[in-house]
């Protein structure tokens with residue numbers, strides 16, 4: 001049996017767990033991160049690298065709800081479901097449908113906007129602390145529309161985002177061509193000039209891990225699967241593992257649901273599987289993250305390669321990657337850049353997804369010896385430093401700097 005002691009155990013060494021661990025260590029606390037895997041090798045590795053302060057729209061909305069049956073049943077849609085997973089996903093889908101009603105959508109967008117508002121500034125600060133400033137690209141992000149009708153339909157979406165504090169400029173076909181001359185002609189675009197992105201999210205999370213370990217955080221390579229609560233201590237247990245601490249933070253991304261239940265909280269966490277393909281090339285054909293909206297993926301210029309990342313597949317944590325989803329991404333990339341050869345590598349990751357698109361951040365209902373920090377869905381990279389600040393404030397007994405009521409585990 002391997003036994004450890006510290007003040008705080010963080011379960012999960014993804015971008016969220018590592019940002020929390022670093023922050024807590026900077027506040028003088030002794031911290032152990034428990035993860036059987038290499039730090040940053042989960043969803044935090046293969047994402048699109050956008051610090052998406054503009055992504056205030058929840059995944060579920062009245063428009064998505066209207067099209068949900070056709071979206072889910074069409075194997076080629078950007079939001080698909082594995083047939084074998086329909087029964088096990090039914091409770092999540094039901095909650096997702098309820099959260100897609102108009103009033104819930106507005107409430108969820110407000111909750112997300114409160115979290116994302118300063119996410120770029122917080123990443124700028126964190127990048128300085130961990131030596132990652134050179135990995136930040138400050139060229140904004142661009143949505144592009146294939147048809148004039150899709151471009152017109154985007155107007156109300158962008159107006160809604162402006163109301164939530166997002167800076168966005170609608171640009172016509174010439175404007176898109178001026179921003180991204182390497183793209184084939186598009187009907188128009190929505191340009192988010194203040195957005196920041198990463199040229200290598202895996203490397204950035206690696207720097208975050210190095211900074212956390214340099215600040216005294218210890219990494220225990222083990223799987224956590226339960227807790228035993230004592231009077232003044234809580235012990236994280238796992239196969240051959242006992243870590244005795246005063247507080248635990250569950251930050252195991254899409255794998256957090258069973259841990260939450262073991263701590264006394266039932267949360268409707270599931271996963272939206274996402275994919276990426278990469279082509280090695282010295283200069284990518286786009287200069288900032290570009291999302292062809294009808295395809296549901298991003299074209300991301302990354303260090304020495306083009307990464308095409310995205311799409312949503314509801315399909316659980318255990319089934320293997322779907323060759324069909326990868327093929328769809330590849331076809332989508334080649335529709336824009338016909339000369340692309342076969343991709344150099346492929347990847348699948350698990351977004352930790354809540355039906356309301358709002359993460360779970362805050363103390364367990366069973367007591368403040370356990371904190372939750374997962375469920376960030378499409379914006380976990382974006383929200384890691386914000387989540388770390390909120391969790392550190394809560395643990396220190398300080399009032400968080402924003403209203404986080406919508407994210408509390410007690411909402412279920």
Ligand SMILES: Cc1cc2nc3c(=O)[nH]c(=O)nc-3n(C[C@H](O)[C@H](O)[C@H](O)COP(=O)(O)OP(=O)(O)OC[C@H]3O[C@@H](n4cnc5c(N)ncnc54)[C@H](O)[C@@H]3O)c2cc1C
Pocket residue numbers: 011012013014015016017034035036037038039040041042043044045046047048049050051052222223224225251252253254255256273274275276309310311349350351352373374375376377378379380381382383
């Ligand atoms: C294709 C794709 C594109 C994306 N693009 C973006 C984007 O552009 N911008 C953005 O903000 N977000 C994006 N995301 C979402 C983002 O990547 C995730 O929300 C984020 O990485 C979640 O971080 P995490 O630390 O919670 O989880 P993870 O990075 O998955 O880390 C969880 C860790 O917990 C560990 N773990 C699991 N179970 C246990 C256990 N029982 N005991 C101990 N450890 C355990 C795992 O090994 C893993 O290391 C994207 C996601 C995908 C899939």
